[in-house]
Amino acid sequence: MLRTLAIRNFILVDQLEIDFDAGFSVLTGETGAGKSILVDALALVLGGRGDAGVVRAGAERAEISAEFDLARLPDVQAWLRANDLANDERTLLLRRVIDTQGRSRGYLNGSPASLGQLREVGELVVDIHGQHAHQSLLRPDAQRALLDAYGGFSALSGLVADAWRAWQKVRAQRELASRDAAAVAAERDALAERVEDLRRLGVNADEWITLGAAQSRLAHAAALIEGTQSAAAGLDDEGGILAQINAVAQRLQGLTAYDAALGEHLAVLDSARAQLQDLVHSLQRYAERIDVDEAELRRIEERLGAIHDMARKYRVRPEALPELRAQAEARLAELKATLDHDALARREREAEDEYRRLARDLSAKRQFAANDLSVQVTRKLATLAMAGGEFQARLVALGDPASYGLEQVDFLVSTHPGQPLGALARVASGGELSRLSLAVQVAVADVARVPVLIFDEVDVGIGGGVAETVGRLLQRIGAKRQVLCVTHLPQVAACADRHFAVRKADAGKQVRSTVEALAAKDRVEEVARMLGGVEITARTRAHAREMLAASGRD
Numbered sequence: 001m002l003r004t005l006a007i008r009n010f011i012l013v014d015q016l017e018i019d020f021d022a023g024f025s026v027l028t029g030e031t032g033a034g035k036s037i038l039v040d041a042l043a044l045v046l047g048g049r050g051d052a053g054v055v056r057a058g059a060e061r062a063e064i065s066a067e068f069d070l071a072r073l074p075d076v077q078a079w080l081r082a083n084d085l086a087n088d089e090r091t092l093l094l095r096r097v098i099d100t101q102g103r104s105r106g107y108l109n110g111s112p113a114s115l116g117q118l119r120e121v122g123e124l125v126v127d128i129h130g131q132h133a134h135q136s137l138l139r140p141d142a143q144r145a146l147l148d149a150y151g152g153f154s155a156l157s158g159l160v161a162d163a164w165r166a167w168q169k170v171r172a173q174r175e176l177a178s179r180d181a182a183a184v185a186a187e188r189d190a191l192a193e194r195v196e197d198l199r200r201l202g203v204n205a206d207e208w209i210t211l212g213a214a215q216s217r218l219a220h221a222a223a224l225i226e227g228t229q230s231a232a233a234g235l236d237d238e239g240g241i242l243a244q245i246n247a248v249a250q251r252l253q254g255l256t257a258y259d260a261a262l263g264e265h266l267a268v269l270d271s272a273r274a275q276l277q278d279l280v281h282s283l284q285r286y287a288e289r290i291d292v293d294e295a296e297l298r299r300i301e302e303r304l305g306a307i308h309d310m311a312r313k314y315r316v317r318p319e320a321l322p323e324l325r326a327q328a329e330a331r332l333a334e335l336k337a338t339l340d341h342d343a344l345a346r347r348e349r350e351a352e353d354e355y356r357r358l359a360r361d362l363s364a365k366r367q368f369a370a371n372d373l374s375v376q377v378t379r380k381l382a383t384l385a386m387a388g389g390e391f392q393a394r395l396v397a398l399g400d401p402a403s404y405g406l407e408q409v410d411f412l413v414s415t416h417p418g419q420p421l422g423a424l425a426r427v428a429s430g431g432e433l434s435r436l437s438l439a440v441q442v443a444v445a446d447v448a449r450v451p452v453l454i455f456d457e458v459d460v461g462i463g464g465g466v467a468e469t470v471g472r473l474l475q476r477i478g479a480k481r482q483v484l485c486v487t488h489l490p491q492v493a494a495c496a497d498r499h500f501a502v503r504k505a506d507a508g509k510q511v512r513s514t515v516e517a518l519a520a521k522d523r524v525e526e527v528a529r530m531l532g533g534v535e536i537t538a539r540t541r542a543h544a545r546e547m548l549a550a551s552g553r554d
Helices: 035-045 074-082 115-125 140-151 154-179 181-201 207-219 221-236 241-255 262-289 294-313 318-338 341-382 430-443 464-478 520-532 538-550
Strands: 002-010 013-019 024-028 061-069 091-099 104-108 111-113 126-130 390-402 405-414 452-456 482-486 498-507 510-517
Touching: 002 035, 013 035, 013 510, 024 035, 024 464, 035 061, 035 091, 035 126, 035 452, 035 482, 035 498, 074 115, 091 115, 104 115, 111 115, 115 126, 126 430, 140 154, 140 341, 140 405, 154 341, 181 294, 181 318, 207 294, 207 318, 221 241, 221 262, 241 262, 294 318, 341 390, 341 405, 341 430, 390 430, 405 430, 430 452, 430 464, 464 482, 498 520, 520 538
Parallel strands: 024 482, 024 498, 126 452, 452 482
Antiparallel strands: 002 013, 002 061, 061 091, 091 104, 104 111, 390 405, 498 510
16 A cells, blocks of 8 residues: 655745555646645656656756555565565555656665666556556556456466576476487486595595594694693692792781681682692693594595685685585486486476466466456446447467466457457557556456556546446445555546545745645535636535535535
8 A cells, every 4th residue: 555655846836745544635726836746746756757857947866766565565564685685664664765867866765776666666556547657557567467357366377487487497408418428428427426536435414524633632742741741730739820829818817816807718719729620630731631643633634625625625614515526416416317308398288288278278368367357347447438339458469488378368359349359459548548447446456466557638528427437336446455646537536435636736936746635624615616617606505515425425
């Protein structure tokens, strides 16, 4: 859900921040007030094209930010995690800055982002429908995804894509084996030699460190013996530290007869003396245990030399040899499988059979869903001033299988009786396309994934009962998803849960647009203005109240 849209120095807007709620909201205002500027600003922060012309006169740069709540959008959260852009608040913050030189910078959750990333995540959260806005409904991939969601088999579509990738992977392995058999065989032989070398050496992960410690100890055995014996003697010989502590203890012992408090200090000395005596015994035992074993030292140094030579041969650190062996064994097993042409061909056939089994199942389900969606949308068109129009979701068989199945999904429309069906972009006008989008969105409201819908000029060329129908349909979609609509029709505005009015005012030598969230009384005035124009009478106000009451919005 879109929480907040903040705009600074964008076209006619100097500074503006709007908080949105769930449900159906409308933006209204007089012609030229800047109603569609808010949609343009949102499109820009979602990765749309922008240039220096969007910067408000006299400003250094335009800045737009939009914050979305992702609490119920696991797909978006997964995308953010995959791109290392997630945060703990489960929010999405998009920001776009354009300066007077036309330079553009994008940010996503506070991190720099490319326009491609803004567009990619933007398509997951907002769908804009308007005469001049980006139309996701025109994209073949979006049409296919929408049909799959409508039919409830998006998961099956994902399995088809997985099966396709598995098929193409084993197919590439077989082709590589056939094309580069000599190179693969050479690599296999080199790896086999490496594995055999490392197997004979038999080094494990800790051996290099353990041998190094043992070599250091044996190589310096004489110094260790002499040093520990000297340390023990320095503690225990006549005149040593223990003798001095004993002398001090005797003097304190004699003084305790005069002050018993000195007994605490004497206890500290006794404890230190006991610990030093233990230390003397430990050092003596250590010196006795050390064995000057020249033969063992030579064996360890030879082993270290062999490990070092192997590491130098394969240009890795000695401690990395065990990992090198594991990698070589894994790659060797892979190459052995690659050289088994019969096995590869069999695996390719099995992978293709699995893909085609799933794809045929998906095709059957898509055909059923396409027929149903065609009927549902066509029925809606008749209520949207497109009587006699027809919508068809058509499946077109592909010459070659694809990751998304055995067919392409094409949305076709005829907007007038007798007109042949054609692609949406070629047949539908801007206003018709917006209403067609509305009809489709009503049909898929329960299953569509994009949470925010923006309709700009959806009501162009309609009025009366059709306008009321549009308002009711938007109201219905708003019960499932967040809807924002720019409208000039009072029938549509009266159906909204929330109403924002866009005003244009003189600001010195410039004009600026502002947006106001209307309370109930002000809403009556705005709907009355939309009904009556410049002069608002008691009758138009009464009519406005009736319209709001009929829509349950009084």
